[in-house]
Amino acid sequence: MVVLSSCHKKDNPIEFEVYETSASGNNLKKINNFQNFDTLVSLKLLPEQTFQTIxxxxxxxxxxxxxxxxxxxxxxxxxxxxxxxxxxxxxxxxxxxxxxxxxxxxxxxxxxxxxxxxxxxxxxxxxxxxxxxxxxxxxxxxxxxxxxxxxxxxxxxxxxxxxxxxxxxxxxxxxxxxxxxxxxxxxxxxxxxxxxxxxxxxxxxxxxxxxxxxxxxxxxxxxxxxxxxxxxxxxxxxxxxxxxxxxxxxxxxxxxxxxxxxxxxxxxxxxxxxxxxxxxxxxxxxxxxxxxxxxxxxxxxxxxxxxxxxxxxxxxxxxxxxxxxxxxxxxxxxxxxxxxxxxxxxxxxxxxxxxxxxxxxxxxxxxxxxxxxxxxxxxxxxxxxxxxxxxxxxxxxxxxxxxxxxxxxxxxxxxxMRPGAQVIGVENSDPSLMVSAVKNPDGSIAVVAFNEGEVPKSLSIAIHNKTIKMSIPEKALQTIIIPKP
The missing domain is CATH 3.20.20.80 (Glycosidases)
Incomplete structure (x- = not known):
């Protein structure tokens, strides 16, 4: 479990897990270390905005x-x-x-x-x-x-x-x-x-x-x-x-x-x-x-x-x-x-x-x-x-x-992404990065991001006035799990 401090000092830090499958050889591998890349993508998760039930x-x-x-x-x-x-x-x-x-x-x-x-x-x-x-x-x-x-x-x-x-x-x-x-x-x-x-x-x-x-x-x-x-x-x-x-x-x-x-x-x-x-x-x-x-x-x-x-x-x-x-x-x-x-x-x-x-x-x-x-x-x-x-x-x-x-x-x-989950809204600054997210019945949020291009990207994911900083390499699929607060 990765733990990052939030942007508000008084808030509890965000815990999250990342699993990756990539052309570089990862197959649903848990990722704990991230890099900074020149290209930054901002994602804002909107759990209150719900769509279909899985x-x-x-x-x-x-x-x-x-x-x-x-x-x-x-x-x-x-x-x-x-x-x-x-x-x-x-x-x-x-x-x-x-x-x-x-x-x-x-x-x-x-x-x-x-x-x-x-x-x-x-x-x-x-x-x-x-x-x-x-x-x-x-x-x-x-x-x-x-x-x-x-x-x-x-x-x-x-x-x-x-x-x-x-x-x-x-x-x-x-x-x-x-x-x-x-x-x-x-x-x-x-x-x-x-x-x-x-x-x-x-x-x-x-x-x-x-x-x-x-x-x-x-x-x-x-x-x-x-x-x-x-x-x-x-x-x-x-x-x-x-x-x-x-x-x-x-x-x-x-x-x-x-x-x-x-x-x-x-x-x-x-x-x-x-x-x-x-x-x-x-x-x-x-x-x-x-x-x-x-x-x-x-x-x-x-x-x-x-x-x-x-x-x-x-x-x-x-x-x-x-x-x-x-x-x-x-x-x-x-x-x-x-x-x-x-x-x-x-x-x-x-x-x-x-x-x-x-x-x-x-x-x-x-x-x-x-x-x-x-x-x-x-x-x-x-x-x-x-x-x-x-x-x-x-x-x-x-x-x-x-x-x-x-x-x-x-x-x-x-x-x-479990049965009964609800698809939630995502604001995505980069249309070339495909992203979808759900809120699971247990309250956790699962985000799947797919970077099919040749350029690795840094990710800034905002949720509940907190921010996750991570990255996704080129030709990679990631699932990000954010436990229930």
């Missing part, structure tokens, strides 16, 4: 991640789960999983294997029993504070769809009630395994994914009508009306049309508890105007980032420096239209995560969920060979584990 931060339980954990030694499996969920780890508090298979499954599968089974008499989660459910239950046993689970379907079984295929197509109207029942059955099946599901997104990426892997398309009106007339009433009738329903669940650039339809009137809004978003529209723009619009349309609803990752990229193994360099590419590097190509340059993975999370916090987003928690050195397994990066990469053949800088980047938020 729901949580975390990652996703996928069959791929769970399968890989089961290929490792018990020691390494436990190390990874503790790193994510233990009190001395990242303390993940908000998570996501898939209903039926997704691209990060080993194969296509459904909980409704019998064609024409409209009452779902043959509903079964047997496919999840070997890997996915044990991973979730082991995480629950490790987590002292617990965590919320959001479940998302990528597609209904092909027999319920107009194209009879896993990829693309739409849910046939004759199966709307069956599909609503599917959500209710899922709650019961997971509850029987000791797992409480907090809520759902209605459909992962309703625009589709370029007809590549499991998907099912909705227009904004189709999804809103399904929730208003089928899903919401069914959960309510089954005594599950407390389960959270999030609409949309795709990229932010398309938010306006969706929230306009979802929250068009009281009847349409009734069963939607909020909006889910992804980040894949750009590698650097977090679309603040779209986020502000979504919040203003439904100011008392959740706004949660439910998926983001370094996509279309094979992970780099045991080379922390790569994650700080502008060398990663994404799907848009190759496939974006010419007019959108500028949104997808090469980028530094740490920068993308840190910028996006801070940008989200400063624009009303209350939860942020990473995609896979664990992938292998290829960026899979993935039945479609859609390779991605996870914060933890493993080599199951050699029983080796690599905690990338992305793991520590996530922990800067998840470990120190």
């Amino acid at each position: 729901t949580g931060f975390g990652g996703s339980f996928t069959e791929s991640s769970a399968y890989l954990l089961n290929q490792l030694s018990k020691k390494n499996r436990d190390t990874i789960l503790k790193a994510y969920f233990a009190n001395d780890g990242a303390r993940y508090s908000l998570t996501r999983t898939h209903m039926n298979s997704c691209d990060f499954s080993l194969t296509n599968y459904s909980y409704t294997p019998v064609e024409g089974d409209k009452t779902l008499e043959h509903f079964t989660i047997e496919e999840d029993m070997d890997d996915l459910i044990p991973m979730i239950k082991d995480a629950m046993a490790i987590s002292e504070d617990g965590f919320k689970i959001i479940a998302s379907p990528w597609s209904a079984a092909p027999w319920m769809k107009d194209n009879k295929h896993w990829v693309g197509g739409k849910l046939l109207p004759e199966y709307y009630d069956t599909w609503a029942l599917f959500f209710s059955k899922y709650i019961d099946a997971y509850k029987a395994e000791g797992i409480d599901v907090w809520g759902f997104t209605v459909e992962n990426e309703p625009h589709g994914n370029g007809n590549n892997w499991e998907s099912m398309h909705y227009t904004p009106k189709e999804m809103t009508d399904f929730v208003q007339k089928h899903l919401g009433p069914k959960l309510e009738a089954d005594g599950k009306g407390d389960k959270i329903i999030l609409g949309y669940d795709q990229n932010r650039a398309g938010l306006k049309d969706w929230v306009d339809e979802m929250f068009r009137d009281e009847a349409s809004s009734k069963y939607f508890d909020g909006t889910a978003i992804h980040w894949y529209e750009s590698t650097y723009d977090y679309f603040p105007e779209a986020l502000q619009y979504a919040h203003n349309k439904a100011p008392n609803k959740y706004l949660i980032e439910t998926e983001g990752c370094v996509d279309s990229q094979v992970p780099v193994w045991k080379d922390d420096a790569w994650y700080w360099k502008k060398e990663a590419t994404d799907w848009g590097w190759d496939w974006a239209s010419e007019e959108d190509k500028h949104l997808h340059p090469k980028y530094a993975p740490v920068n993308r995560y840190a910028r996006d999370i801070i940008g989200c916090l400063n624009n009303w987003v209350d939860g942020w969920i990473d995609w896979n928690m664990v992938l292998d050195r290829q960026g899979g397994p993935n039945w479609f060979e859609n390779w991605c990066v996870a914060p933890v990469i493993v080599d199951p053949d050699a029983d080796e584990v690599y905690f990338t800088p992305l793991y520590y980047t996530m922990a800067h938020f998840s470990k120190y």
Whole structure:
């Protein structure tokens, strides 16, 4: 704990702690010594100015991640789960999983294997029993504070769809009630395994994914009508009306049309508890105007980032420096239209995560969920060979584990910004230094600052008529903890 005298002699000194992840090699390292730099940034924390309440931060339980954990030694499996969920780890508090298979499954599968089974008499989660459910239950046993689970379907079984295929197509109207029942059955099946599901997104990426892997398309009106007339009433009738329903669940650039339809009137809004978003529209723009619009349309609803990752990229193994360099590419590097190509340059993975999370916090987003928690050195397994990066990469053949800088980047938020915290105001003299701050339920204040540039900076942080003097080096992410006075 660093103790600095305040600018008022009669006041008690300010105690604070600083944790840093940096291109120079620090990974959530506690910092006690600071330097004076020519560039001075003044921050003023405004605890009395409050914004959204934090729901949580975390990652996703996928069959791929769970399968890989089961290929490792018990020691390494436990190390990874503790790193994510233990009190001395990242303390993940908000998570996501898939209903039926997704691209990060080993194969296509459904909980409704019998064609024409409209009452779902043959509903079964047997496919999840070997890997996915044990991973979730082991995480629950490790987590002292617990965590919320959001479940998302990528597609209904092909027999319920107009194209009879896993990829693309739409849910046939004759199966709307069956599909609503599917959500209710899922709650019961997971509850029987000791797992409480907090809520759902209605459909992962309703625009589709370029007809590549499991998907099912909705227009904004189709999804809103399904929730208003089928899903919401069914959960309510089954005594599950407390389960959270999030609409949309795709990229932010398309938010306006969706929230306009979802929250068009009281009847349409009734069963939607909020909006889910992804980040894949750009590698650097977090679309603040779209986020502000979504919040203003439904100011008392959740706004949660439910998926983001370094996509279309094979992970780099045991080379922390790569994650700080502008060398990663994404799907848009190759496939974006010419007019959108500028949104997808090469980028530094740490920068993308840190910028996006801070940008989200400063624009009303209350939860942020990473995609896979664990992938292998290829960026899979993935039945479609859609390779991605996870914060933890493993080599199951050699029983080796690599905690990338992305793991520590996530922990800067998840470990120190706790559920129930409130985002507070910050006056910042330097727009190039990204900053967000929250007041935690225990009264402590957590400030995250990201200096992605090449110039180190001195910081002067004012709070309660006291001032903290410290510094942040170039290419560094810091979390500053100020205990309750």
